[in-house]
Amino acid sequence: MCGIFAYLNYNVDRKRSYILQVLFNGLRRLEYRGYDSAGIAIDSSSPALDLDPNTPQCSSISTTASPPLIFRQEGNxxxxxxxVYKEVSEVELNLEESFSTHAAIAxxxxxxxGEPSSRNSHPQSSGAEDEFLVVHNGxxxxxxxxxxxxIRHGFTFESETDTEVIxxxxxxxxxxxxxxxxDQVVTFSQVVLEVMRHLDGAYALIFKSRHYPNELVACKRGSPLLLGVKESKENMVAGSAFEDNNSLLKNDNPKEFFLSSDPIAVAEHTDRYLEIKEDEVVHLKDGAYPVLKFENDKGKNGGSLSRPASVQRALSVLEMEVEQINKGHYEHYMQKEIYEQPESLTTTMRGRLIRGGLSKSKTVLLGGLKDHLKTIRRSRRIVFIGCGTSYNAALAARPILEELTGIPxxxxIASDLLDRQGPIYREDTAVFVSQSGETADTLLALRYAADNGALCVGITNTVGSAIARNTHCGVHINAxxxxGVASTKAYxxxxxxxxxxxxxxxxxxxxxxxxxEAIIDGLFDxxxxxxxxxxxxxEMKDLAKLLMSEQSLLLFGRGYNYATALEGALKVxxxxxxxxxxxxxxxxxxGPLALVDENLPIIVLATRDACFSKQQSVIQQLHARKGRLIVMCSKGDAxxxxxGESCRVIEVPxxxxxxxxxxxIIPLQLLAYHLTVLKGLNxxxxxxxxKSVTTL
Structure with a gap:
């Protein structure tokens, strides 16, 4: 979904060219999430230099801030x-101008x-004089x-977006x-808290305003948001930002702040971060960053804005290396992530598989579930809920869950459950599967299941995500x-x-x-x-060359590999x-047999399991109708x-x-990857x- 990013340097001299590069690199880190346009907002000059509020460009503004520079563009x-650089050159803007403090958003x-266009891009503005600017995810x-x-209050709208109302x-x-x-001073955070009182939906927002130069306010409800803090230790005062981020006193230690909807855009700058939690507001001002809690019942009466107390929070360490977010020697992230699967599988199982000693059996330890296992075992049924690839992963695991647990x-599919308002009972265990932990339909289904009293279990790849926070227990997959938008190693x-x-x-x-014990041995290997x-x-690259001009591809699976057929087709x-x-x-x-002829390529999954003989029969029936067959089988079963010779065979371990x-699934991931590269697509x-669909 959308990506938001902001940068504020405090008591650190940074040239405009440097600020632009920080914004651009932040957006580059976020572009994997999917996008069709982008935009930034920076200051036209230092607010301290513009001392006359009666200048023509600021005649209606009650501060000394000049109008911001806003750049918005459809495309990548x-x-x-x-x-930006073309416009900068045309207006002869000084890229070497230095700012000791500057707030920028992207x-x-x-x-x-609204369609992809400059006017629908963010930042969205309050009006002609750009008094308030907002970037929005959700x-x-x-x-x-x-x-x-x-509109009744005299505002006119320029875009088709929902964001412009903010x-x-x-x-x-x-x-x-x-x-x-x-005569009382209205703070920037008070304004934002009152705005939140009127908004329904899911969002993460960052506000910039000419009325509050060199300040940023960010808030979150239902969409991811975090704050990175970079402060050199030699400049720190004992007990300052690294220990207490909520000091309301001015903190003059030089520092840089990075707000982002994704830790990927922060990791290259700092490993100290603060996760903004649900209904929290963070106010960056004078080197401090108090966190405030939105309370809907405050500010409704009396006509004045609420003044909430700060929330005591501490910075955490971001456990993400820059190498993880670089492609390395691979050409694409998808290729890298396909090849990372031996490592990601190892990491997923580390510390969770117990081989046991001479007298002990092999077992599994899932710390996040141990206190709830008895409740799960007493469940009337286990309901897996997800979307897309995550749904397919759950479908692949369903047979072994039924076999080992005896529980139905x-x-x-999350959206369908909500559309039907399907029955969920207190005796159910509802398992929510999501790579990002922020998928909107899955989150709504989680709230629905929780309201109906089910035990809610989360399986996500993102620590601190909305699903991880709002389920009773769960497992982090550690992939x-x-x-890459197409999930591979997470699946x-x-x-x-x-x-x-x-x-x-x-x-x-x-x-x-x-x-x-056979399964545990298999997991270890x-x-x-x-x-x-x-x-x-x-071999899959050669197959892709044969298939790249085809218009359609069918995949037949059964038993454990029905999910493989669905996921392989989804990847392609x-x-x-x-x-x-x-x-x-x-x-x-x-029905599907009607599609079979000598031209349509068909992949049949026929590895060794209880359905092997049935898949052999399927292959014979397809061959009898001159089907163009590609068969995946276990080594030695070709x-x-x-x-016949016309059938291409792929042997897997x-x-x-x-x-x-x-x-x-791995050969099918490779097939999808090579098909895409050969076609010259992104x-x-x-x-x-x-990547993370947070809209409905």
Whole structure:
């Protein structure tokens, strides 16, 4: 979805050229999330230099700040960069001008309200004089009502966005507050808190204003936001920012602040950060950064704005290396993340698989669930809820969960559950699967399940995400940063986590001990098998060359590998823009068989499991109708699955049947990757897609 970023230097001399580069690099870090336009806002001059509030350009402004410079551009980040430098050159703006304190904001937009265009890009403004500017990640659900109200107050709108109501509302609040408060100073954070009182929806916002030069205010409700703080230790006062971020006194230590919707944009600058929690507001002013808690019942009466107390919070250490967010020697992030799967699988299992001693059985330890396992075992059913790739991962793990636990497992696509208002009971365990932990439909389903009294379990790749915070318990998959929009390593790690979940819930009963130990042995060996299957890269590249001109591709799977067929088809369609469809092989004769001819390429997943003989039959039936077959099988089974020389066979390493989807998806990920590269398309930022979909 959209990405927001802001930079404020305090008592640190920075040239305008440096500030621009920080903003541009921040946006580059965020562009993997998906975007169609971008924009920035910086100061035209230092506020301290403009001492006359009656100058023509500031005649209606009650401060000394000059109008900000706003640059907005449809297209990619480099289009914005080029347009900024072109405009800077045309107006002869001094890039060498230095600022000891400066506040700047930036944004990458993924269009939801209004087509991609400059006028719909952010920052959005309060009006002609740009008194308030806002960048926004999320959606305002009551914007139409607010827009009508603001029009009645004389505001005119330039964009089609829901965001534009926010800065205009800020101006209205500011103007009314100054009339009501008289000589009392209305703070920037008070204005923002009152704006929040009128907003419905999910959002992370950063405000910049000419009325409050060199200040920024950010707030969060339902969308991710964090603050990075960079302060050299030699300049620190004992007990200052690293220990107490909420001092309301002026703190003159030189420092730099970085606000972002994603830690990726902060990691290269500092490892000290503050996660902004739900309904919190952070106010960057005079080197301090108090955190305030929004309380909806305050400020409703009396006509004056609320003055909430600060929240005591401490900075945390950001456990993310710059190397994790660089491509290294790989050409694309998707390629890098496919090849990182042996490592990500190892990390996912580290400390969670217990081999046991001579007298102890092999077992699984999931610390985030240990206090809730008895409740889960007593569940009426386990309901998996997710979207897209996360849904497919849960589907791949469903059979082993049912086998080991004996508890019925149902699957729900989050949006469909909400549309139907499907039944969720107090006796249910609802498991919410999301790579980002911020997926809007999954979050809404979580609230729905919680309201209905279910035990809510989260499986995410993002510590501190909304799903991680709002579930009763959960498991962090530890797959590492995933930047490519098409999920790869997070998918395989999700399957592994859910296999371990099945082992943890199933318990150590004698009847399934041999099966459990075989699965645990398979899990230990899984990273080696993933490394082995990556050797098929060139073979999948050759296959991609044969398929790159095709218009459609079918994938048939059954049992554990029905999910593999769905996920493989999803990867092909989302990055290579080739129509592909995953089909349950048991349904082949109930319609899909009509599509089969000598031209349509068909991939059949026929690795060793309980459905192997049935897949052999499917292959024979497709061959009898002159189907153009590509069969994936376990090593050594080529002669058992190939009906003739026209059939292309891909052999993969065999693993325990419930873990085979982890191995089988990797060649299909490689196929999707190579198809996309050969077509000359953008692998990491597929058309129309975003990494974390936080809109409805």
């Amino acid at each position: 980040i480099e289009s914005l960069v080029n347009s 944004h990458t937009r993924w269009a939801t309200h 959606v305002i659900t009551n914007y139409e009502v607010l827009k009508e109200m603001l 800065p205009k509302l800020a101006k209205l609040v500011f103007d009314k507050a100054n009339e009501a408060e008289g 497992v149902t699957m729900e 590492g940063v995933e930047i 395989t790690s999700q399957i592994v986590v859910m296999a371990m979940l099945a082992l943890a819930i199933g318990g150590d009963t004698i009847s399934n001990q041999a099966r459990r 899984l990273p080696n098998k993933a490394g082995e299957v990556l050797k098929l890269d060139e 369609k989302e990055v290579s823009l080739t129509h592909s469809e995953g089909i349950l092989a048991g349904e082949m004769k109930h 002669t058992l699955v190939s009906p 065999p693993v325990e049947d419930c873990l085979q989807p982890v191995i089988n 692998v990491d930022q597929p058309r129309n897609l975003a």
